[in-house]
Amino acid sequence: MKGQEDKSFLSIRKFKDTREDPGFRLPTPAVYVHRFPEGIRRKFRRGSNVTDLEDFSCTCPEWNEKAGIYEHRDIRRACSHILNIVESREIKGLDKLTAFLLEDIRKHGAGNYFSSGESAGIIIFRTDPGSKWVSFFLLDEIWKNYSWNTETSRWSYGIAPAKDFEERIEGILRQFV
């Protein structure tokens, strides 16, 4: 790609104030809570800790602390035991999006997830207070994370999502300029 002009819409123009574009309808992002699926009857014991995936709980202090912050089954309740189990084992019945978001939490900590869009499908994204990054979780054959830097107006590693996502992503990003 070096030397070749990147024609993806996000790299060639700066977003205008949405008020200049009366035809554009802003999607309203909503807080997105991803819940751990029910029916996974697996229990793990490590030292004095018991991790139970059926009710998405653990006996460790970290889980207890997160349970005081997040709702029942919110995947952000995951402690290091849960995160390590999901990362290192094949868990039957666990969908790929849940596993992917748990991996995001394992790498970057529990974050603020949002969703936007309806007719063309929901887009899930993450942005944290004070962060210049907006990360999109997109199913492009497999689940992938594409992060947009709101200061430099560039995609992380220069890797932009497929064209099919452009319109929906643009609507979301306009809200961060």
Ligand SMILES: [Zn+2]
């Ligand atoms: Zn734990």
